[in-house]
Amino acid sequence: MSTTVSTGEVSRWRGALSGVLSVLTALGFGHLAAGLINIESSPIFAVGNAVIDVTPNPMKEFAIAQFGEDNKYVLLASMAVVLVLAAAVAGALSRRSWIPGIALISLLGAVAVLATVTRPTFFAPDLVAPIVSFAAGVGAFFWLHTAAKQKEVAVPAAGAADTTPEEGSAESTTKEFTWEIPGVGRRTFLVSSSVVAASAGLAGLGGRLAAQSIDVEASRQALNLVPDEPAPPIPSGADFVDNGTPAFITPNNEFYRVDTALTVPRLRAETWRMRIHGMVDREIVLTYDDLLARPLVEKTISLVCVSNEVGGPYISTANFIGVLLSDILEEAGVDPQSDQIATTSSDGWTCGTPVDVVMAPGSDALIAIGMNGEPLPAQHGFPVRMVVPGLYGFVSATKWLVDMELTTFADFTPYWVRRNWAERAPVKTMSRIDRPKSFSRVPAGPFIAAGISWAQRVGIDKVEVRVDGGPWLEADLSTEVNIDTWRMWKIELNLEPGSHRIQCRATDRNGETQTEERVAPIPDGATGWHSIAFTAGS
Incomplete structure (x- = not known):
């Protein structure tokens, strides 16, 4: 027959896996609770928003500049990596005691509660998600930590004996003994881990589906918007x-x-x-x-x-x-x-x-x-x-x-x-080169460069282009739609074979030409001439 006993110690890999799965369980069940009440109270979103709030401005600006519209996904992915590493370390340190793992989950729970209650849209039911998250994480860790310490051993039936000749002796000695059933303890832990992982995944999916039960698309599709005063049609020649x-x-x-x-x-x-x-x-x-x-x-x-x-x-x-x-x-x-x-x-x-x-x-x-x-x-x-x-x-x-x-x-x-961004931030007169692309290769000889410009509330008067620091040449402008929209430009250039640099600048109807001085976007908008390096030739 066999029985289950505790070894009193957890291997590092089982401890690390227990920590990671417990944190994922906490996030999954917290997301499920938030989906049923208010998805923005989900621990991952609440903490993520808090991180955004406290992140220094230069780091925010860097994230937007480097990752653009994907900066939020980068933030969430970075948080996930940090959580997984922290959970693995805490779990690995829990070889002899569950205290390190529970301490990490408790810390994360406290952070989630603090992030939730400090949101400007907080209301009392939002606390359900971080509380559920904490309870699920603690429960999962206790379960996995206990399973990780167990193994099954086989013992003989009452009265049974093993008679084995002693080394160097022809006589036999009867003695009681037990032996480990290979792999059974490991299978118990793997089954427990699989159940916890599946539960975490299903809970997270359930939270997502619950949040999407607010049928925004049905609300949108039920509407038929017909303006009483339509915008004038976009004229031909408004773009290039x-x-x-x-x-x-x-x-x-x-x-x-x-x-x-x-x-x-x-x-x-x-x-x-x-x-x-x-x-x-x-x-x-x-x-x-x-x-x-x-x-x-x-x-x-x-x-x-x-x-x-x-x-x-x-x-x-x-x-x-x-x-x-x-x-x-x-x-x-x-x-x-x-x-x-x-x-x-x-x-x-x-x-x-x-x-x-x-x-x-x-x-x-x-x-x-x-x-x-x-x-x-x-x-x-x-x-x-x-x-x-x-x-x-x-x-x-x-x-x-x-x-x-x-x-x-x-x-x-x-x-x-x-x-520390500006209180008032009027849009500055600017222009951009869209063709050629940076470091591209274009044919030598006649070549049409093109781009966009804008000077909202005033309107664009002209756009000028120069190549390799030469004279400014006035570009052709597209048909103007109104002073609150961009305006396209194009110009035909005669390019010699070799490397070139093209620049552009716009002038508005007040006679103000965009400055050459390069200024970062924050606090009230970037300035400077756009410049593109490229190569002409076959």
Whole structure:
């Protein structure tokens, strides 16, 4: 017969695996609980958002510059690697005692609770996810640590004996003994590990499915947005796609995305509400139906991210459908002493927009609900976002908009301004080379270079190009759509064989030419001439 006994010690590899699987179990069951209550309270997202909040600005800027729209995935992957390594080390140190492993899980649980309760959108039920996470992690570690210490041994039946001749003797001696059944203890641990791993995976998948049960797509598909005042058709000649520029209108799936949300908020139009309050004569609470009942206008607008380096990709153009923000604020009655519109996203992100920019005649600032003929995509702010031409997005383009307060710059400091970004950030006059590409090889002789330029609220007057430091040559401009959108340029050059460098600069209708001085994007936008090195020849 056989029995299970404890060896009193865990091998390093079993301890390390126990630690890793326990942490994964904690994350999986925490994600499941969050999916049923509020997905943003998931420990991985709560801690991730807290990491974003406390990360020094230079590191954030580096992440955006190096990884672009994938910076959030890089953050989550980095956190996962750190957690796995920490869990493996703590588990390996738990050879004789479960204390190191439980201590790590307890520490992670405390961090998750702290990250959850300090979120600006915290409400009491959000604590369920980190508590469930902690309990699941502790339970899994106890189970695996106990299983890792066990092995099965076989013992003879009562009265049985083994008679074995002693070495060097012809006599036999009877003695009691036990022997280990090879592999049985190992199989017990592997079965336990497999059960825990499967449970963690299923819990995580369940959390994802539960979060997706808020059917955003059904809410979007039920809407049919027809503007009362459509945007003018895009004229022919508005872009030079055949010469290498982007199409004038950016498709929704190609529109740049830069924000702090680790998970896209899932809001339905049917339950959306926004309160306009603060320094106003009367508070207004808007529903989505309220917006649909108002005159809908469509405006063609380019959006630019302040993180855009010289020559960077974070500019796109769309036809936005919405309600003029100035009309709604006039109904609310703005206090003349108010100079800032403080807006809040459903995930707690805050933004401050100058009142005078929004209320200026012809500002075209929108509470937007549509983009390129359809309701806003979820990743671009569905159901409602703000769009204000002429300002960088961090002071103008709140997505998943749920609150609007009229206040002052002295009384309210938004998310990025608290991190020493600019209070007011008008978009700077800029230009970019799209053809040729950096370090490309192009034919010698006649060659058409092309790119884009923008000077929002003012308009582009001219774009100039020079090769190898030679004279500035004026480029041909595309047909202008309006002063709030990009404008394409192209120029035919005669290139000698060899290496070259091309530069461009734009001048707006106020006579201001973009400066050559290179300045980093933060705190209020990059400056400098875009420059491309390439080779001409076969």
